[in-house]
Amino acid sequence: xxxxxxxxxxxxxxxxxxxxxxxxxxxxxxxxxxxxxxxxxxxxxxxxxxxxxxxxxxxxxxxxxxxxxxxxxxxxxxxxxxxxxxxxxxxxxxxxxxxxxxxxxxxxxxxxxxxxxxxxxxxxxxxxxxxxxxxxxxxxxxxxxxxxxxxxxxxxxxxxxxxxxxxxxxxxxxxxx
Numbered sequence: 001x002x003x004x005x006x007x008x009x010x011x012x013x014x015x016x017x018x019x020x021x022x023x024x025x026x027x028x029x030x031x032x033x034x035x036x037x038x039x040x041x042x043x044x045x046x047x048x049x050x051x052x053x054x055x056x057x058x059x060x061x062x063x064x065x066x067x068x069x070x071x072x073x074x075x076x077x078x079x080x081x082x083x084x085x086x087x088x089x090x091x092x093x094x095x096x097x098x099x100x101x102x103x104x105x106x107x108x109x110x111x112x113x114x115x116x117x118x119x120x121x122x123x124x125x126x127x128x129x130x131x132x133x134x135x136x137x138x139x140x141x142x143x144x145x146x147x148x149x150x151x152x153x154x155x156x157x158x159x160x161x162x163x164x165x166x167x168x169x170x171x172x173x174x175x176x177x
Contacts, residue, residue, distance in 0.1 A: 107119050
């Protein structure tokens with residue numbers, strides 16, 4: 001069994017060596033000058049490719065940096081917007097609404113004209129405050145949606161530039177060992 005395996009391995013190695021020597025014999029031109037010219041031509045092409053890839057990589061890197069700056073700016077604006085909206089109640093000011101309900105009840109039972117007028121003024125002011133808070137909250141939400149859309153667009157551009165850099169890196173070939 002061992003001799004059979006060794007025989008098969010030896011035959012396989014012999015076939016591979018024979019095939020490689022045949023391919024090597026065909027690939028080498030008979031004239032050393034032609035071989036040298038072919039190698040010089042290949043080196044020139046490689047150098048030209050490297051020379052054209054360098055500036056393309058620099059441009060792509062510059063664009064990628066600009067996209068990162070844009071994304072950071074948008075994220076900063078989003079953070080600022082979230083900080084600003086932190087003081088607003090998303091339910092439209094439930095404390096203000098509760099006070100309005102309380103005033104409505106007091107107006108129904110109040111008979112004194114001066115107190116009634118004061119309640120009506122306060123009610124009017126609270127209604128204006130609730131409406132104003134609602135408008136501000138809507139503006140903040142609209143701005144947030146605009147910023148999120150801008151962030152998605154800029155992120156998409158960043159991804160495209162990153163893909164271009166990956167392609168340029170692939171064109172450079174494997175790193176030297």
